[in-house]
Amino acid sequence: MADLLIELFSEEIPARMQAGASDALKKLVTDGLVDAGLTYAHATAFATPRRLALAVQGLSDHSPTLCEERRGPKVGAPEKAIEGFLRSTGLSMDDLSIQDDKKGQVYIAHVTTEGRAAPVIVAEVLERTIRNFPWPKSMRWGTGSLRWVRPLHSILCILSQEDGAQVVPLDVDGIVSGDTTRGHRFMVPDTFSVANFEDYAAKLKRAKVILDPAERAGHIWNEASQLAFAQGLELVEDKGLLAEVAGLVEWPVVLMGRIEEQFLDLPPEVLQTSMKEHQKFFSVRDPKAGQIVGFVTVANRDTADQGATILAGNQKVLAARLSDAKFFWDNDLRLVSDVKLEGMGAGLSDVTFHNKLGSQADRIERIAALAREIAPLLGADAEMAEQAARVAKADLRSGMVGEFPELQGVMGRYYALKGGYAPEVADACRDHYSPLGPSDDVPTAPVTVAVALADKLDTLTGFWAIDEKPTGSKDPFALRRAALGVIRLVLGNKVRGGITSMLMKPIVNHIVDLAMKSNEYFALSSQIPESQDPQIRQILLEAKMQATKVGIEAIEALRDEKTLQNKSEFAINDLTNFFHDRLKVYLRDQGVRHDVIDACLAMPNNDDLTLLVKRAEALSDLLKTDDGENLLQGFKRANNILTQAEEKDGVEYSFGPEPKLAETDAERALFAALDHAEAAITPAMASEDFATAMHAMAGLRAPIDAFFDAVQINAENQILRRNRLNLLHRIRATCLQVADLTKVNG
Amino acid sequence: MQTQLYEIALTWQGADMAEAAENRSQKPQSFQEIILRLQNYWAAKGCAVLQPYDMEVGAGTFHPATTLRALGPRAWAAAYVQPSRRPTDGRYGENPNRLQHYYQYQVIIKPSPPDLQELYLGSLRAIGIDDALHDIRFVEDDWESPTLGAWGLGWEVWCDGMEVSQFTYFQQVGGHDCKPVSGELTYGLERLAMYVLGVDHVMDMPFNAPDAMIPLSYGDVFRQTEQEYSRWNFDQADTDTLLQHFKDAEAECQRIISADATDSAGRSIIMAHPAYDQCIKASHLFNLLDARGVISVTERQAYIGRVRALAKMCADAFVQTAAGSA
Incomplete structure (x- = not known):
């Protein structure tokens, strides 16, 4: 047993890469050692700005000697096959033995792989690790071709035991391993040698380096x-x-x-x-x-002056930085009091949002219209929602946000308040970007929600209209995040109304917009022959090329209203499906099963996300109970028998079963239970009380089980058989009111 | 760390005091003295001390002694001051540290020596920054010049929280891998000098010694030119002329590169440097147009791409010349 200590000493490693690098060092080295047959008890990795270190305790001294028995060709097989076998095992004919096999005699080779000493393996693994290190960015230096995050200066690699330490010999492009390292760059720059990990950490601390x-x-x-x-x-x-x-x-x-x-x-x-x-x-x-x-x-x-010089220097730099910030703040405030947020945001018409979707100002125009439109759904004042949307992005043109883009929104709120806007508008300025991540808070103020939804819906419908959708790992416009934002806003505020109807208008508007725009290009390009000015000609030529790239399809679409309609419908359906996919991902993260969501998606009004989730949660809860799980079995049994019979007979047994034809108590009990359940389910469904409906449905479990135990469906008597099949149909119809249980696994 | 500090601080303090005293007497007195000390330091370390390139550039990197000499296998070591122009940074001489014309000190050594960081720290000591009293840090900052098609890894160097230099290991220039790698150091001279001299506004900084026969401040030398150029850069520069100059420089660069390598007398001469001059010109004209606000966000990328294409052509040509090949 020995302890291994590795240190890779380099010029300053970027702070953001250090944790990942020490993890990678630990993984690559320990995996390499284990793959080569060594074992170890414990490993810990560390990073400082100038070093990566790894301490491995209890490393075995050798990899085990391995004996392996390998079957070769049959005795009497062609010469070539036997030669090949000898080559692959590195043995000669005399080393082989012969064994009996079912099909005759075969050659057997006993191959022994000698164990190797730990230092040899360590050297090999460490060199491979250094040469293949997964730095996010790496570089060459001097005349060498080795890559590291910054120039690598020394490698410390020792195996220590109670009686002392030994350097593991290693040479990576001229960097020879040793047992020495250096202390703090300025305070204790000298080289010193170390005997083991404890010695290393202690000496480093004396040399003004905290390793951990x-x-x-x-x-x-x-x-x-x-x-x-x-x-x-x-x-x-x-x-x-x-x-x-x-x-x-x-x-x-x-x-x-x-x-x-x-x-x-x-x-x-x-x-x-x-x-x-x-x-x-x-x-x-x-x-x-x-x-x-x-x-x-x-x-x-x-320092000798207890940091006084350093602090004074930092203070000075800070003062210069804050003077800049104060300059922006004062300027921005003056601007807001002169021209309000509308004036501050005037320059947004010069900022391109996307070359096909126009400027930020165009976008704000659309968002304002949409916010006004959806405001009533959210209980927001339409006037105020529109105004908030118009000014919510004005701070993008402020000096402060130009300097600190991460303050977008935050500054908007300050400027809105200074500009005398309503507090609801100010809050919308700050919060309409939310929620950004899956754990970000969801805004609840109605005006904010209206702007936040309109903002995200405009983005999504716009990119769908120009067919720039996320593919695989590529999502350059963060559309998945936008869709998740919509989902969380809708669910978090229990917004009702279908998502499809929310998408409809913006998508069609986008598509018509695009068609109109390309029509303009078209009009321009038709003038080209008349224009004499070479510069104008050039611009028009470019416009024509643009039109060819962007718009021809859309121009055709505009000529043919039918195509335009198809295009819109396609985009709406496709985007609704995208929402359903994102919702599945979101609910799966919340612990709702995939098949449960599918069962609910198959129900009507599935684009009402709030309703959909309510249903899914109720079904999910039901399936967690024994009654629910057994009911599902009963339903599936009923459904299977019914489906088979219907296929075989070519009829639908939806005639309605006749209680008078019930023969057994179990059958009569089921009739009663169905009546009872339906009486509870129908009003519950009408009021969207899925939990009550599911509970009533779960009550069918015992009667259905008893029914199947007592009654043979395919009775000799055809009247009884038909009646029982009609009864199964009633079970199916009752259960399917709540969710499409055929889609649930189990 | 307080625990072991006491004992060590005692022994160190003596050394610190002595060194600090020495440094005090050695503190530079003026902007020009800082430049002279850097010149002497890097000359003593074996760099060829070159003079500024005689064209308008945005940074010391544009000097062919860096851009072109970073290419090819030949060893190289040079240091120089480079007046640099960034038209958009003009503030009419009013901002304490923003200027449309300023100085960079540039050091380029190929191959990068293993002790380049130590050499660099020596240069800070030479201009009076005592690293026993100051906090010097190498903070990740990767360098990229989209117009030169160049990038490298390195740091910005902080002194007490202020960026005083850029330190880069060149990996690529003009689309070519740098083999060997050059180490590049860039000092923003005004900012560095203001810190060393303890001046808050650049215009107040002593340019020559305060006790000189005619003491001159930075403002005495440059305040008026900052005003004049700020006005010209932002309001007056004729954009049609600039656009035409840009196109001319681009065309001339392309023409020079595509000229036959053999001249009328049968000599083989590739004109990498004259072509590169045109590339520098185009780059500066782009900066001027940008300051005039006539380049839109989308056009910007296209212009940068055009300059990069020129830089790449020049780099391709240079590696075929004697200085750029083995």
Whole structure:
């Protein structure tokens, strides 16, 4: 048994790649060792800005010697076959033995693969790991052809036992392995040798390097919190930033500073974003004033002046950054008070959204119309929804969002409030992009929901109209995310009404728009011969080419209204199906089975997503009970017998069974149970109370089971048989009212 | 880390104090002194100290001593100041650190030496940045020039949270793999000097020594030109003329490249550098047009693509010349 220690020492590794790289090092090396026949007890990997390290404990000394028996050709087989067998086993004729087989005698080879020593295997695995390392981006340097994330300087690779350590010899393009490493770049730059992992970690710490990223992060967090606390302040949590900063330093030294008075009236989001994005500073809040008042920066070294110079420098850089931010803020506010948000957003007509779908201003026009249209569905004021849609994206033209795109929406809200817009409009500015991810909060304010839905529906219908749909892993316009956004908005707000009817108008509008536009191109191109000016001719020629690329199909469509209609219908159906697919993915993540969704999709009004999900949830709950599961069996049995009989007889047994013809108690009980269930199901379905309907249906389980036990369906008496088949039909009809149970597995 | 800090701090403090004292007396006094120190430092490290390229460029990288010399197998080491123009950054001399004309200091060494980071840190010490007192960091920043068809990996170097240099290992230029790889260092001189000299507004920075017979500030030298060029760049430059110049430069570049390699006297001379001059011209004209706001978002990509095509042609030509091949 030995312990393996590996360190790959390089120039500064990007912080965002360090965690992935240490995981990859661990996986590639340990998998390689195991594949080569070694075993180990435990492995841990680490990363700092300049090194990747791996410690493997309890590594076996050798791979096992393997004895293998291999069957060869038959005795007396052609010479060539026997030669081939000898070649493949590396043996000679004398080494082979002969065994009896069912079909005669065959040659048997005993092949022994000698175990190999751990150092040989380690060297091989490590070299392969280095040469095939999965860096997101890698480079060459100097005259070499080796690739690494940044120049690789040294390889430490030792196997240590109680009696000492041995270097695993390795040479990767001139980088020779050893037992030495270096400390902190500035504080302890000297080289030193190490004997094992504990020695390595301890000496690194003396050399001002904390090896473990979690320890660095913990240290930063604790020190920073204490510094803030000592001044009655609190640190704003930011896990992503913490991990990144821990990846920028080997020896974290935490320093806290105050934000200059003149910047304190900037919105907290601006302060936070500016400090984080540009400077990697943490924000410090004054809990009493609820304001961001300070920052924490993390240096990579101790200094004789306790960081005073470093802090002063950082403070200066921050002041310059915040002056920029303040300049944008003041300018934006002046603009809003002069020309309102409508004026701020005027330039959006110059911003292309998509070359076939027009400018951002065109898009806003469409969204405003759509928001107005759907507002009543959501209980929103139509006037206000339209206004909110018109101004919600104005902040994209503000100086601040130009500088910090991630503040889109947030700034819109501030500017809307300063511009005297209603709070509902301001909130819509901020929240209409939501929900962005599957765990993002869903807005509930009606005006916001109207704008958010209209925004996403315009995007989806637009791209469907121009046939730019997501394929496989490609979804450059994030249409899946938009569809999920619609689904979550609809479900989260229990919006009623079919999605198809919501899609209809925007899709047709898009298609007609496109056709009109290409008709313009067409008109232009027909003028080409008349124009004498060479420059105009050039522009027109380009327009004609555009028209050929973009529009000919649409022009034809416009000429032929029928084609236009077909095109629209196709797009609507296709997009509705896309929604159903996304809904399935979403519900599957929520634990609803695929077949359950299919069973509900087969029901009428399936484009009413709220209704669909209500039904699916009720069915899903039913199937989790024993009654539900057994009912399903009973239903399937009834359905199978009925379907077979109907196919065989070529008739549909939907005549309605006659209770008087019931022979047994079980049969009579089933009649009664069906009457009872239907009496409950019909009103429940009318009020969309699926849970009650399903519960009533589950009550059929016992009578159906008893019926099948007591009664033979295919009775000799044809009248009885027909009546019983009609009874099965009633079971089927009753159950299918709720969901298409034929689609449920089980 | 507080635990072991105390003991080590004591021993270090002595050394730090001595060094700091030495550095104080050595602190540069002016913008030009910083440039001179960089020149001396890199000359002492063996770089050929070149002079600025005599054309308008957006960055030191455009100098053929970098762009073209990064291609091909021959070793190369050069350092130079390059006046750089970015018309859209003009602020009429009012912004504390934005200028439409500024200086870059550029170092290019091929193949990149294994101790390039140490060499670089030595240059910071040479201009008075004491790394025992300051926090110097290499923060990921990959460099890409779409107009040159070039990219590399490296860092921006931070000093106390401020970006003071760009450090790049060139991987590709003009669509060609760089073999061997060049190491490129770019210092934004005004920003760096402002930090070293403790100046808040670039125009207040001493250009020559404050105790010179005629002390001049950066503003004395450049405030008026910043105003003049800002007006011209944003309002006055004639866009029709610029567009025509762009087309001319593009056509001339293509013509030079496609000319027969053999001249009338039978000499074989590929004119990679004259062609590249036209490429530089086209690139700067594009920047001017951009500042005039006459290039739309969609056209932008097309223009960048046209300049890149020229850069690629020049690179293709250069690797067939003596300086660009084995």
